[in-house]
Amino acid sequence: MADVRAVLLRLLGGLRTVLVGSDRVPGMRRRRAWPLIVGAVLTLLLALAMLHDTRTYYGVSAPFAPLGALLLALPVLLLVRWPLMAWRLAALTALGALAYWQQGQLPWHPFEIIVYLATLAAVGLRHPRTVLGWVWAATMLAIWLVIYPVNRDDAVAATVIVTLLTLASGGIGALISARRQLAVETRRTEEEQARSALLAERARIARELHDVVAHHMSLIAVQAETAPYRLTGLPAEANAEFGSISGAAREALVEMRRLLGVLRSAPDEIERAPQPGLAALPDLLDRVRRAGTPVTRATEGEPYPVSAGVDVSAYRIVQESLSNVRRHAPGAEVTVLVGYDPGALRVEVTNGPAHSGPAPGDGPGHGLVGMRERATMLGGTLTAGRTDDGGFRVRAVLPLTPDPDGGDP
Template sequence: MHRLNAWLRGHPMVVDGAWASIVGFLTLLAAVAEDGSRIALLGIGAVMFVLMTVRRRWPDVVVVAGIALGLLQVAGRIDQNTPPAIGYLVFCYTGAAFGRTWTSRLALAAGLTAGPLSVAAFYHSDAGMAHGFLQQAFVSALLSSPFILCWAWGRLTRVRRAYLTELEDRAARLERERDAQAKVAVAAERARIARELHDVVAHNVSVMIVQADGAAYVMDNSPHQAKEALATIASTGRQALVEMRRLLGVLRTADAAEEYVPQPGVEELPDLLDQVRTAGLPVEFSTSGEVRELPRGVELTVYRIVQEALTNVRKHGGPNVTARVAVDFGDRDLNVLIEDDGRGSTDAHLTAGGTDGLGHGLIGMRERIGMVSGSLDAGPRPGGGFRIRAVLPLKTAR
């Protein structure tokens, strides 16, 4: 049924031709019963059939031709109380529903004058002048009313069709906007996952490299320390593999993401610092203020900033470098400070940012902090070394 309706909407001449055939059949029956004007009635019926069939394809031409046919019928005093008269109502509806503005107005004018013209041509009264005038006015209004109703119906159809078209356009526009927003969300998620992967790989691989170098150095003189370094490399590699699986799981299915561990936060900072100390970087850690639960976005941001900053220290701090991490829980802000006393290249901190010159380390920090409406200050530290200070507004982040 749905396919049939769609096909009929796509072929309006078939529907109009079916209705025109009914009117034509009734006209043929009326012509058989007619004596005087049978040929004229058949001719009007034939023209009416053609006009009704093509009315939606050429509405302007059909309305003009229908008005001309009606005037010809009035001038020839051919009886209008016949089935072809139905076509004039259809033409009035067509002009209002499918024609241009001038066609709609012309159809309305023709409908208003149809009654008076019919009365003038076919109606005669033997009553008094005043009484006869009132009768003619009443009959004129009565004959014009069907045309006015058909014209109003046509206008209502035009308004409804325009409203449906607007709804379809709006739905299509909203669908396009939804698709565009989905693409933006996918791109943002991929960028977030790329930053996560960068943090995981940069931190853990850096630890593994330091441990591997240390193991190679003490392999002959201290096998026990070399064994501990190899164990740290294995543990770090497994941890990196778990985190990478978690991140890649997000790309597969939403259900699979639940199988992976939660994202790290401030509570995991001591474990991170122990891992860094094991890799050979002394780190001092302190907290101040009222320690409390933070939004997950802020938790992950703090963890990744500290992780990235310490990775930078190991790469660019130079020999015998030490670092300090301080987290201050304020009333409205969370302040995170990471600084070192290294003698490495300050330009390496600023330009490379822990990414071997690709410039994504500090950029990633700023993007992460920007997601929670925070601010980042990174630069050389008085007396040597490098300092990174991040301020995360807790009230805004909630």
């Protein structure tokens, strides 16, 4: 019973759309102006072509012939953006033409029939099948009430033509609608995947930086706790203050461990090894060379020590860039450049064109999402793009000064 009611409501909704509904369709992109200009030109040309026939075919008096020709051609202009309104006007002009119908000829001029069929096809491409079904039913009613009593053969031929056109336009419209919906769903899925990858990469970065922050907090706790023994002659208030600082640091370490437990996706993912930095870069490049990727390292500027956050992020950016090279350009020659600029560490990974297809079995990673997130976290920038020789370059600039909005800890 509920299904029957739903079908009836859908049919009544389609009838209401045909009678008084709008041509606005959810998800339909706004069209450009040039189709409307083309429609206006075609309307004018069709009106001029029908001006003489309006007087001879329908017998309209000369003063009203231009207006009649314009009304017959106006649906061409409307169907560009408002096909349902164009069909309504074409249907009204078809009914109005019956007042000028002369026996021995078709009720409608061939041009008028072509315009009507064009509006019918446009409705099928733009609106759902329930609306197209009511339009088809109204067209069939007019054919069998007007043409059939005069000429049965013409009525049958018109029925076949209109039915085939309706089915074709409805099928094409359904296909276009399905493809549009698929594109929307695909775009939504890609956005969700990108958002999930971003959140996962942020959690990964937070887990890595936990060791860095924990190290600094441990130093604060140890220094504050041992200060009364290293610095003699301190007043009791100072010793109490150092004790308070040590206790707060240890409480912060406990809370950080709890936070790290929330960020971990599984209990067995705890990484016991310290996070690598630029000092581990030679080992990484050696592993990449053994895997079959020729890579060279270059350094610009005088090396200087960097903070732990910059150190870890620079290493991970190089590591992920080399993984992307192996995944997308296997066999390509790679150059890793570390530039020690004033106030910023610059990392560039440049590869040439691939020597073969993508490496089999390599799944998609976080790639540029994670690298860009690491650079942004430190207040830096990351750019990536094709080179002139068909290769690819990743360039990250990591400021040495912590970003006040949330940079290096």
